[in-house]
Amino acid sequence: MKVHGGCHCGAIRFEAEVDPDKTMMCHCTDCQALSSTAFRVNVPTAAADFRLLRGTPKEYVKIGSSGARRAQGFCADCGSQIYATGAEHPREVYMLRTGVIEERQLLIPKGQIWRQSALGWLGDWPGIPAKPQG
């Protein structure tokens, strides 16, 4: 499905093609820290299907537990998180943060990853299959 999004201040706008069935919750500690909340919800888009319409996200490169370098794209003005992708070019897949997508109501998580670090007060969401790690 086609989705439209942008950061809170409006400096960045984008559109993308996503498969809603690939929407995932991530409970990893990096997602908790980078989102400054309990977990993050992501949906992938192929680089060829991701189009920046306005602005240029700033990128912070983090080293994942696998050693992979991941670029975290966000708005340098308002801080909204837009995506994560491989730090190297060319890029193949962008993991879009669903909170900045207008159609997020339709992006219902189909799985949970890194459940082992989920916060204890969260429900189990038994309808959403969970993997202990990534």
Ligand SMILES: [Zn+2]
């Ligand atoms: Zn912004």
Ligand SMILES: [Zn+2]
């Ligand atoms: Zn994560």
